[in-house]
Amino acid sequence: MTYASWWSDSSRRRTNVRTLADLHLHSKVSDGIQAPGRLVAMAASMDLGGIALTDHDTLDGLPEFMTADGPAWLVRVPGVEISTYYRGRETHILGYFVPEHAKNLKKQLLYLEESRKKRFPKMLRKLNDLGITIAQDDIEPVLRGVKAPGRPHLARVLVMKGIVKDYAEAFDTYLGEGKPAYVQRDMMDTKEAIALLRHESAVPVLAHPLTMGIDNLRGVLTDLREAGLQGVEVKYIYDHVHISSNGEQVQEAARGLQLIETGGSDHHGDDSRCILGEVTVPLEIVDALKQASEDLGGEPAHAWARA
Ligand SMILES: [Zn+2]
Ligand SMILES: [Zn+2]
Numbered sequence: 001m002t003y004a005s006w007w008s009d010s011s012r013r014r015t016n017v018r019t020l021a022d023l024h025l026h027s028k029v030s031d032g033i034q035a036p037g038r039l040v041a042m043a044a045s046m047d048l049g050g051i052a053l054t055d056h057d058t059l060d061g062l063p064e065f066m067t068a069d070g071p072a073w074l075v076r077v078p079g080v081e082i083s084t085y086y087r088g089r090e091t092h093i094l095g096y097f098v099p100e101h102a103k104n105l106k107k108q109l110l111y112l113e114e115s116r117k118k119r120f121p122k123m124l125r126k127l128n129d130l131g132i133t134i135a136q137d138d139i140e141p142v143l144r145g146v147k148a149p150g151r152p153h154l155a156r157v158l159v160m161k162g163i164v165k166d167y168a169e170a171f172d173t174y175l176g177e178g179k180p181a182y183v184q185r186d187m188m189d190t191k192e193a194i195a196l197l198r199h200e201s202a203v204p205v206l207a208h209p210l211t212m213g214i215d216n217l218r219g220v221l222t223d224l225r226e227a228g229l230q231g232v233e234v235k236y237i238y239d240h241v242h243i244s245s246n247g248e249q250v251q252e253a254a255r256g257l258q259l260i261e262t263g264g265s266d267h268h269g270d271d272s273r274c275i276l277g278e279v280t281v282p283l284e285i286v287d288a289l290k291q292a293s294e295d296l297g298g299e300p301a302h303a304w305a306r307a
Contacts, residue, residue: 018073020280021050023289024081024094024207024233024264028145029061031152033269036061037068042276044070049283051276052077052264054094057112058147059102075286080105081207082197083112086190086224089214090177092207093190094233094262095197097293102200108188113148115186120149126181127154127174132163151175152272167272168240191227198228201298203289205231205262209250210243217253225257230292235263235281237274260288 025039026032034042036053043051051074053065062078070076080095098105124134134157142153142160155170164170174181188196197204206221206229214220221232232254234247251261263281265274 017047018049019283020048020277021052021075021077021283021286022048022264022267022277022280023050023052023077023079023096023262023285024054024236024279025051025267025276026055026081026269027053027061027065028269030055030058030081030148031146031150031268036065039267039276040065040068040070040074040076044074046277048074048277048280050075050077050286052079052094052096052286054079054081054264056081056148056150057083057109057116059098059106059109060147062098062100075283077286077289080109080197080202082109082188082193083185084188084190084193086212086220089212090187091190091212093193093197093229094205094207094231095200095202096205096231096262096289097298098197098202099200099299102202105196105200105202108196112186112188116148116150119183119185120154122183123151123154123175123181126183130174130180132158132174134161152268152270154181155272156270167270190224194224194228198296201293201296203230203260203292203296204228205233205260205289207233208236208238208266209233209253210236210238210245211241217250221254221257221259225259229259231260231262231289233263234261235279236266237279240273260285260292262289 027036027039053061055061066076066078077096078098080098082093084091084093138157142156143149155167158164158170194204234250238245262285263279265276265279267276
């Protein structure tokens with residue numbers, strides 16, 4: 001390959017990459033590993049065109065995420081992932097373009113945080129009853145700076161202590177729904193979360209719908225759409241829950257419902273999911289989400305950057 005052709009090829013690739021967005025990332029403020037600002041730096045070094053921070057049930061990482069140093073071409077979407085219940089099933093709702101002062105949303109999330117905090121010691125007690133003693137010293141390094149301690153943190157402790165070999169085994173054996181150390185927690189009703197997000201002019205999107213384990217996805221999407229759902233996460237890798245999908249099934253179920261089709265890696269920074277940039281959608285999806293937020297009465301997202 002000549003130098004000139006290599007150059008044009010690599011710069012074309014570069015431009016291509018900058019047109020892609022990963023819209024599902026977690027930072028250490030919920031159950032990821034990296035700080036929000038670190039995610040910005042990582043995305044910039046990968047030449048991604050856009051990223052969204054969607055920490056579980058907290059907005060606390062957003063100020064750092066939106067104001068951290070980074071290139072102007074990298075579009076940052078302030079987001080959240082809310083844990084909800086839909087007909088008895090855990091259902092995650094992503095919210096995109098969360099405004100800086102989302103008062104009602106913050107209040108609700110604070111309530112959930114309290115309930116999550118109570119859940120963690122309950123799981124520890126259950127593990128203790130199973131003969132697995134976890135000392136405060138084991139937990140502290142994992143929970144340092146963490147606002148919303150949850151099962152992934154506990155899974156990491158179990159791996160670190162050598163009780164299980166990996167994250168998947170921790171869930172399959174102890175922490176998954178119906179397993180001996182599982183504790184159910186308080187969650188918002190799915191439709192309530194959708195209404196709350198819309199009230200804050202954040203765009204509600206159904207996350208990884210195949211984890212719901214439902215047969216009638218079309219029916220669920222139709223029902224949630226009537227409740228105000230505006231998008232569905234079509235591109236997602238389900239390896240960690242042993243489901244193989246290329247997104248077609250979800251796309252098929254969503255056909256004609258006029259839902260914005262999003263996607264992302266669900267990066268946590270450990271071996272539990274895909275990593276940053278592995279699952280992306282065209283940057284136009286960010287434009288569509290932004291437009292939807294503005295239609296809900298939202299402020300332009302760049303208002304964040306001036307904070
Ligand atoms: Zn999720
Ligand atoms: Zn997630």
